[in-house]
Each structure stands twice: as C-alpha cells, then as structure tokens.
Amino acid sequence: MGHYLRNRLLQAVVVILIIIVGNFILLNAVPGDLVDVLAGRGGDMDADLMASLRARFGLDDPLPIRLLDYIRNVLTGNLGYSWPHSQPVLDVVLQRLPATTLLVILSVITSVFIGTLTGVFAARKAHKLTDVILSMVVLVCYATPIFLTALALMLIFSVQLGWFPLSGLTTAGAEEGILATAADMGRHLVLPVVSLSLFYVAIYARLSRASMLQVLTQDYVRTARAKGVSERGVILGHALRNALLPVITMAGLQITELFGGAVLTETIFGLPGVGRLAYDAVFARNFPLLLGILIVCSFIIVIVNLLVDLLYMKLDPRVELTK
C-alpha cells in the first residue's frame, strides 16, 4: 500500500513537471514577449529601453535558465501577470474557480444519479421494448455535442419559453439574503447543468446497464435470490454496489473532463468560470493567462485522479496494489 502510494505520487510529480515544460514550450512558441506587450501599451519605447527591460526581466537569459526559472515560478504559484486584469494570473484564475467547481459538482451528481437509474432500469427490462427505446434515446444523447444541447436548451427554455434566465450566474440587483441568492443562482444553473449532464447521462446509462447485466449473472446474485432476498434487495443490496465500480471510474473522468472542458457551455450561458475566462483570454490574445488556466486545470486533474485511485482501492480490495 505504502509502496504503491509512493510510486503513484512520484508518477504524479513527473507528470506535473512534463506539463510545466510543455507549457513553457507553448509560451515560447507565441510570437512576442512581455516587453513587446509593454511596448505596445506604452507606445513610445526605443530598442535600447526594450533591451534593458528584457535584461531586467531575465528574458534574454539562455533557454535552459529561463526554463528553470519558469519551473520554479510555477511551483511557487507565480504564473505570471495578467495585464488586462492588473492582477497575477493565479488570482484571476482562482476567482473564477468556484463557479466552475459548482457547475462540475452539480452536473456530476445529476448525471451519475439519472444515468445509473436509467441504466439499471434498462438492465431490468433487457431486450424488451422499453430497453430498446431507452437505448435509442441514449444513443442520440451520446451523439449530441454538449454545446449543441446547450444551444438548443437555451433556445427552447430561455428564449422561447422564458422559464430560465438567458445568461450569467446571478441577476444584477436581485434580492439580498442567502436563500434568495441561492435560489437565483439555482435558476441560472439549471440549463448549464442539464446541458453538461445529458451526454454523461448517456455514458452512465450505457455503462451501468452493461455492468448490471454482467453482475446479475454472477453466482452471489443467484445465491442471494436462492436465499429469498427480494428482487429489490438483490438489485440494490447485491448487484448495484458492484455494478457501480465502473461508474466511479467514469465519474472521476467526467470531473477531469469538465474542468477546462466546459469552455463552450460557460461561454454560451455567460457563466463566470474558468472556461469563459479561457475564451476571453483567447480573443484578448492573453497567453500567460490562457496557459495559467491550462496549468491550474491540469493540477486539479492530477489531484482528482489520485483521489479517484485511492477511493477505488478502498471500494474494490481486489485492485492490484503494486503496479
């Protein structure tokens, strides 16, 4: 156990280092540097001043030294400075993280719950008409890109029916108070959460259906039935618990996909999350910020992956510990 953990942590550290180096390469591939940006803002800068500024910022150091500087900076939380925000990149990203986190958590809970329920239901009715119809619906959901779902939902429920607000996370000048604010945010989050969930509902439904059908053929399920456990008890108490293992792996994957993957949804619904921030950074050509978002999201993903592995070990003792 300890050995496995040490290995796993070591791997995570190596992965983080590779990601930082990759970011450095990308940052260097961008035409123009910080001094060019400053010169563009100031307007009147001669070549001498630019050269001396480059020397002061260490921009004319050899590449390996700049790389080491960059790695040290990133590891100490210095991701550079975002001029349009007049704030360090890390601060800008951290301000946007809560909205994205809320969105991700809500959509993971929604899609796991509905998806698993659908899958178990379909497995109970396997190869009957209900199952066939459900499978078709699931196939279409699975084939629909998330941003199209978002567009369609916005068109129907915000534009045509006016049930939900068009964009943003809160209404400007709304009632004060925790309950009123929560209700307001809830109304703003319904459509984004549903958009992000639909595709994953399809995945969970497929996964849990297949996994449920497999588990139901196992000997211990037959034993449970033989000793007179009710059908409900067999499904919930014996089969579902084991059928849930692949669902947990997928939930970890969903969390990591949505951090930084919700760019389109956040943009469509105007949510103040990191995805929307990335969109703005692209069009402001604010590359330090864009790469800062990439690094922060990657860090979060590494941590989530570690946690999922640990959880999996806890839930399924059969998982190989030394690998």
Next chain:
Amino acid sequence: MTAMDTTPDTTAAKARPARPPRFQMLRRTLGTPKGIAGLALLGIVVAMAALAPILFPMGPWAMVGRPYTWPGDGPALLGTDVLGRDMTAAMFWGAQISLLVGLVSASVSLVIGIAVGACAGYFGGRTDAVLMRFTDAVQTVPSFLFTIVIVAVASPTIHSIVLAISLVSWPAVARLMRAEVLSVKKREFVQSCRIIGMTDLRIITTQVIPNALSPVIVIASVLVATAIITEAGLAFLGLGDPNVMSWGTMINLGRPAIRTAWYIALIPGGFVILTVLALNLLGDAINDAFNPHLRKR
C-alpha cells in the same frame, strides 16, 4: 499478416468452410442492425461530400438570395444564412470538411498512438516508463482547452486544427496498443523472429503491430467522431479556419441570430449529430463483432 488465423475458428466457419474468416468478420460487423443503420447514415454524409462540387459548383460562399430566408420559403432548400448564402450548399460542402478533418486527425493520432504504444510495450523498462509518463501528461491536460491553446498559438487554419486534434487524442490509442503489445510480444512467433535475427524495427512493424491492431481499430470510429465534434466546437468558438465553410462555422454564424433564425445554427448541428451517431453505431457494431461474448449484453 495472419492476425485472425491464429485464434481458433468459430463453429460457424466449420459448417461453411468456403467463407474466408476476414470476409465473415466484415459480414458479422455490418450485418447487425446497428451496423446497417450506421453504414446507411454515414453513406448519406459521404454522398453529400461527394456530390457537393457537382450540385453546388459555385461553392458554399456564393450568395443566392435574401438573407434569413427560412427553409422552404425560397429557392434554397434549407434556407439562406445571415448573408444570403445557400444553407444547402454549406451543408454539402461542410460534409467534406467534417469528414476530412475527422479522417485525417484520426489517422494522425492512430499513427502517433500506435508508434508510441508499440515502442513502450515492446521495449519495456526505461523506454516504457518515459513514454508512458509522457502519455500520462498529455492525457492529463484538459483536451479541449489544450486544442484551443494550440490553435490560438498557431493561428487557426485547417492544418493547425487537424494537428491540434491529433496531438490531444493519441494517448488513448497508445495505452490500448501498449497493453496489446505486452501480450503479443510474449507469443512464440515473436520469439522465433528474434531467434532468426530479425531487427527490432522489423519485428515491431511486420509482426507485433499487425497482430495487436484489432482493439485499436475498434476505437478508430470514436476518434473520427471526437475529431468532428472538436472541429465543430472550435469553429463555434470562432477558432475555425476563416477560409473553410464547415458545419461549425455555420453554427457560429447562426449563433447571434438564434432568437429569430434558429435554423441557421440548428440545421448544421443536426448534421453533426447525424454523423456522430452514424460513427457511434458503426463503432458499436465493430466492437460487438470483435467481442462476440459481449454481444448479448
């Protein structure tokens, strides 16, 4: 190249010995309802791509009528867009772009993934560790964000878009390939190749890769579908190639007009869904054919 022949043949083949196993595999894949539906839907899209230059020789950019003509109201079958261009022409030409982006990106990521996975699995040890940590790193970075960064840094052209999609989607292939190569390399025919003095490169390319390819073929359709979705997403964000009319470009053009003329964004969206659905159905059918014991599930 005797990938399939090493496994014991099915009883069905014994009853009808005339049919070669490879052909039978094809029939088993495409003869299922899913396979037929997938092929039919994909056939529509391929036909659209092929017929685009014949039916719409003026290209997707020519203006044919008043802007915002709804489908059925004017001469253009699917209406006209914000600048009065024929939506039907855009859909047909867009089919070319989507298929092209999907196929090329999938091929490039297959090549990278197969090469990395085969080397990692075959050589093992330090090579394996280095390659797999690199694979981990690429897989960890949020892929859509990574694609955006690459396209934004390299400026959006159809080449940079295809490259960016390929660069983020090969790790899954590499992992599958590595796992398969690990088992193939222990087989006797690989050992005997070593004994007769074949070089590693030759063993990998002529013996190991062909025999480890089948699970990779299964995910190829997923790669094509993902690439098509990613291209549409990028174009939707405004990161499409400005000289190329893709379905995503049209969704992006239609987005500001979604309140009044929603058909401009949703018709191309429908074609994206149709194509992805076709590829998923085909993928499922191929998957079932390769794992027959899973079929009844």
